[in-house]
Amino acid sequence: MTSDQVAIVAIAAAWSAGVGLLGLVVAWLTRRRSLRWQTATVAVTAVVAVAAGVVGTARAMFLSDHDLEVVLWVVVVAGVVAIAVSGVVGAVLARWSRSMRGDVRRFGDSGEYVPAARGPAELQEISDELAQTAKRLQESRARETRLEESRRELVSWVSHDLRSPLAALRAMTEALEDGLGDPERYHRRIRAEVDRMVRMVDDLFELSRIHAGVLSLNLEPVSLGDVVSEAIAGADPVALAGGVRLGGRVDAGLFVTADPGELSRVVANLLLNAIRHTPSDGTVEVSGRAVGDGIELAVVDGCGGLSNEDMARVFDVAWQGTSARTPTPDSAVDRGAGLGLAIVKGIVEAHRGRVTVANEAPGCKFVVTLPI
Ligand SMILES: Nc1ncnc2c1ncn2[C@@H]1O[C@H](COP(=O)(O)OP(=O)(O)OP(=O)(O)O)[C@@H](O)[C@H]1O
Numbered sequence: 258m259t260s261d262q263v264a265i266v267a268i269a270a271a272w273s274a275g276v277g278l279l280g281l282v283v284a285w286l287t288r289r290r291s292l293r294w295q296t297a298t299v300a301v302t303a304v305v306a307v308a309a310g311v312v313g314t315a316r317a318m319f320l321s322d323h324d325l326e327v328v329l330w331v332v333v334v335a336g337v338v339a340i341a342v343s344g345v346v347g348a349v350l351a352r353w354s355r356s357m358r359g360d361v362r363r364f365g366d367s368g369e370y371v372p373a374a375r376g377p378a379e380l381q382e383i384s385d386e387l388a389q390t391a392k393r394l395q396e397s398r399a400r401e402t403r404l405e406e407s408r409r410e411l412v413s414w415v416s417h418d419l420r421s422p423l424a425a426l427r428a429m430t431e432a433l434e435d436g437l438g439d440p441e442r443y444h445r446r447i448r449a450e451v452d453r454m455v456r457m458v459d460d461l462f463e464l465s466r467i468h469a470g471v472l473s474l475n476l477e478p479v480s481l482g483d484v485v486s487e488a489i490a491g492a493d494p495v496a497l498a499g500g501v502r503l504g505g506r507v508d509a510g511l512f513v514t515a516d517p518g519e520l521s522r523v524v525a526n527l528l529l530n531a532i533r534h535t536p537s538d539g540t541v542e543v544s545g546r547a548v549g550d551g552i553e554l555a556v557v558d559g560c561g562g563l564s565n566e567d568m569a570r571v572f573d574v575a576w577q578g579t580s581a582r583t584p585t586p587d588s589a590v591d592r593g594a595g596l597g598l599a600i601v602k603g604i605v606e607a608h609r610g611r612v613t614v615a616n617e618a619p620g621c622k623f624v625v626t627l628p629i
């Protein structure tokens with residue numbers, strides 16, 4: 258480079274940098290205004306920077322007055338074109354952003370967002386992000402509606418399920434007062450009805466603690482084998498009465514970090530369900546084994562399989578299969594309230610585990626997976 262060229266570059270750089278700085282100040286001052294101000298600022302800064310460079314070099318005698326005039330005219334014309342283009346680009350950007358604002362407003366009103374292909378990559382990304390959010394929102398609304406429905410169902414079933422034993426209790430106590438009926442049989446039935454109501458209220462309390470998120474777990478290493486043997490021992494009389502065989506095995510030395518009381522409740526609920534839905538002479542198998550970094554507990558029964566719709570709802574609060582709500586005289590006392598599996602799911606999830614159900618001949622298989 259000759260020394261003249263160095264001088265030209267230096268002078269042009271100094272003048273244009275001055276204008277550039279001014280442009281930055283204007284861009285900063287107009288940062289809250291429409292996008293159009295920003296695009297116009299960029300165009301005007303570019304043109305004025307060129308003009309300033311030209312004037313600066315002309316003043317240093319590198320350009321004749323005539324040449325300066327010619328160049329300035331050219332710059333003015335180019336400037337008009339640049340500002341027109343920036344105006345168009347700014348208007349289009351503003352229109353895209355307005356159309357997106359409309360979509361977002363509709364999203365706020367209806368919860369639905371239809372992503373449209375528009376604008377530069379950044380706008381597109383925001384639009385895609387909004388579409389994802391809308392999807393998540395819809396899913397959570399659907400979940401909310403289902404929960405609300407099941408809560409309503411729960412209240413109505415619980416009041417129903419409490420009213421009938423209470424009516425029976427009143428009838429029996431009145432009969433006893435009048436010296437009617439067989440006192441011994443009535444006492445047994447009263448005792449059984451009261452036990453059932455206590456169980457139900459206890460289940461409701463547990464469920465409300467789970468839903469309120471205040472289930473406090475006393476975690477400690479628990480031997481899965483011990484929990485399962487205790488649950489089997491507890492369920493044995495029910496299995497005997499129903500003619501159901503209990504079997505299975507838990508691998509030796511299997512420990513899991515859990516709340517022993519809550520884990521027993523999970524196993525007992527699954528076991529009682531399995532026994533209740535297995536015909537006499539059927540078998541219920543409980544098995545436990547280590548998987549990856551956790552343990553898996555499976556209960557297989559002889560219920561004859563569940564339909565897909567039933568499988569999707571078994572863990573819902575207060576949901577019961579069609580046959581469960583039709584009381585027969587002798588099933589009245591051990592009839593449940595549809596809370597058992599909702600409690601199982603709540604407890605398992607509080608332990609950061611998962612519970613699933615699948616069909617496995619001759620019945621279905623409930624599998625609980627817990628991290629160690
Ligand atoms: N092992 C199973 N085999 C087949 N169906 C089952 C089994 N366990 C549960 N179900 C179905 O799922 C429904 C809900 O079960 P859940 O344990 O939540 O309630 P419940 O047993 O009816 O009453 P509760 O457990 O409150 O005494 C049952 O009514 C039944 O229809």
Ligand SMILES: [Mg+2]
Nearest residue numbers: 530593597598
């Ligand atoms: Mg149950």
